[in-house]
Amino acid sequence: TETVYFLGPTTIESNQNLIYTENGWYNTTTNISEFYGNSYLYSENRFIYGDSIYYNRELGVGKITCNAIINDTTAKLEIHGDDVIMYEKKDSAIITKEALLMQFMDNDTLFMHADTFKIYTSYQKMIIQDSLALNQDSTTTDTIRNLLAYHNAKFFKSDMQGKADSIVYNFADSTVNFYTEPVIWSNENQLTADFIYLLLSNKEIHSIYLKEKAFIISKADSLLPNFNQIKGENMVGYFLEKKLYKIEVNKQAETIFFAKDDAEKYIGVNKAFGNNMLIFLADNTLKSVTFIKDPEGIFYPIKEPSPKDLILKGFNWDESKKPMDKFGVFY
Numbered sequence: 001t002e003t004v005y006f007l008g009p010t011t012i013e014s015n016q017n018l019i020y021t022e023n024g025w026y027n028t029t030t031n032i033s034e035f036y037g038n039s040y041l042y043s044e045n046r047f048i049y050g051d052s053i054y055y056n057r058e059l060g061v062g063k064i065t066c067n068a069i070i071n072d073t074t075a076k077l078e079i080h081g082d083d084v085i086m087y088e089k090k091d092s093a094i095i096t097k098e099a100l101l102m103q104f105m106d107n108d109t110l111f112m113h114a115d116t117f118k119i120y121t122s123y124q125k126m127i128i129q130d131s132l133a134l135n136q137d138s139t140t141t142d143t144i145r146n147l148l149a150y151h152n153a154k155f156f157k158s159d160m161q162g163k164a165d166s167i168v169y170n171f172a173d174s175t176v177n178f179y180t181e182p183v184i185w186s187n188e189n190q191l192t193a194d195f196i197y198l199l200l201s202n203k204e205i206h207s208i209y210l211k212e213k214a215f216i217i218s219k220a221d222s223l224l225p226n227f228n229q230i231k232g233e234n235m236v237g238y239f240l241e242k243k244l245y246k247i248e249v250n251k252q253a254e255t256i257f258f259a260k261d262d263a264e265k266y267i268g269v270n271k272a273f274g275n276n277m278l279i280f281l282a283d284n285t286l287k288s289v290t291f292i293k294d295p296e297g298i299f300y301p302i303k304e305p306s307p308k309d310l311i312l313k314g315f316n317w318d319e320s321k322k323p324m325d326k327f328g329v330f331y
Contacts, residue, residue, distance in 0.1 A: 002029045014057070016088065017043035024053075031057040047071040048086065060088030070095065070119075075145065075171060076104040079117055092120040100329070101149070105203050110157045113329035114149035114167070121145055145171040154330075156323040159242045160205065161185045163321060164196075174200040184208065185322050186244055188218045191237070192316070204242065210235040215314055216247065220258040221266070228286070229256040230279060231312045245281055253277040254312055257286045259299075269305050272297040 005025045012019040012026065012033075020042075024035030033055050040049040041062065048071075050064030064084040070093060071078045082097035095117040103110040122144045150166035165180035178184070178196040185191075186205075193210035200206060210216075214235040220226040233251035237244050255277070257270045276292035300309065323329050 003027050006035075016057070016060070017041055019055070021053075033057070043088065045072060045074040047073070048084075050084065062086045062088070068095070072119075077147075078102045078104070079119075081117070090121065092118065094118050098330075101147075103203075108158050109326075110155060111326040111329050112149055112153065112155040112167070114153035115151035116149070118148040118150070119145070120148070147171070154323055154328075156326050156329050159187065161323050163323075174203075176200065183318055183321065185319075186239075187242075189244055190217045190318065190322075191215070192217075192318075193235070205239050207239065208237045208244075210237070213314060214249070215312075215316075217315065217317055226258050226266075226310065227256070227315070227317065228258060229254075229312045229315065231255070231314065232277075243281075243283070247279040247281070249277045249279065251275060253291075255279070255289065256310065256312060257289075266302050268302050269300045269310065270297065271300065271309065 003025055004027075006021050006023060009022050010020070012021075018041070019033070019035070019039070021035035021037075021039040023037045024033060024039060026033040035053045035055075037051065039053050040047060041053065041055065042048075048062070048064060048069070050068040051066035053062060053064050055062040062085070064086070066082055068081050068084040069078065070084065070086075079095050079099065079101045081095035081099040084093060084095050086093040096115065099114060099117050101110075101112040101117060103112070147169040148166065149168075153165065153167040154163040155161065155167070162178065162182065162184040164178040164182035166178075168177040168179070169175075170177075176198040178198075182196040183190065183192050184196060184198075186208075191208060191210060191214075193214040194212040196211070197209050198205055198207070199209070211234055214232050216230040216235070216237070218228045220228050230247060230249060231252075231254040232249035235250065236248045238246040253274045253276055255270070255272045258266055259268050259270055261267045272289060272291070272295065274291040274293065274295040277295075278290040278292065280287040323331075
């Protein structure tokens with residue numbers, strides 16, 4: 001017979017993968033199979049589970065529906081969804097419908113949701129210089145893993161949250177790119193720009209790059225609608241122990257900071273302008289501002305400034321869209 005039916009615990013092994021099922025069928029001529037219930041595929045460091053699995057071994061294509069799980073032990077990633085298409089030969093997968101990604105770290109977990117996740121492998125040719133001048137340089141192909149989360153992407157981590165229409169994570173150089181109306185919340189700070197990318201080190205944020213219309217906002221007081229603000233054409237922020245501590249502002253730099261006396265009472269507002277500036281923070285408190293060129297500054301006693309003097313152009317406090325926990329990434 002061409003079709004074999006499985007009505008109990010069954011393991012199917014090949015050079016490419018291992019399949020386990022307790023209910024399903026396999027066509028020995030077409031190499032097409034379908035499995036139901038407690039079934040999974042295991043290939044190298046990847047585990048794939050789903051209530052229903054359709055698999056074409058010849059093409060290396062599978063479709064998993066309902067409660068699908070992809071677990072990548074090498075990348076320490078787990079992705080859930082109700083509709084998954086995987087392409088073994090391209091080492092890629094597309095996950096949709098209630099899609100949720102979990103990135104496991106030593107002491108934390110990142111949760112991300114988007115309408116669609118795409119995991120794919122790209123290949124980049126690299127030139128290797130030969131140590132002997134007489135020999136020609138050789139080339140090799142470097143394999144790069146990428147994760148694309150697109151449309152309504154949102155993530156939650158204990159020390160950082162964010163949203164954008166699409167997010168791209170490059171595993172090779174540990175960069176995360178945010179496209180279309182990106183917003184990042186880091187501790188008390190909200191960071192926005194036309195384009196944002198993060199540079200990671202050991203899966204922790206090392207620096208953040210804000211390109212065009214860069215803006216950083218934080219509440220100066222939890223009870224009053226007063227906001228510290230930093231604005232510029234471009235910014236680079238540096239992190240130490242998961243906290244923003246240094247900011248380089250490039251072109252059209254502007255700041256508003258609320259000043260306190262030794263008794264922690266507000267005494268006024270510092271408003272400063274300059275072409276470029278370097279800012280140091282500690283526990284979300286301004287420590288120093290260094291102007292690189294053409295500085296100007298105004299200090300208002302606390303009762304003098306009008307509301308328009310307390311807000312920089314382009315201000316948009318968007319805390320209502322911040323995910324407060326792992327469930328918030330869906331809303």
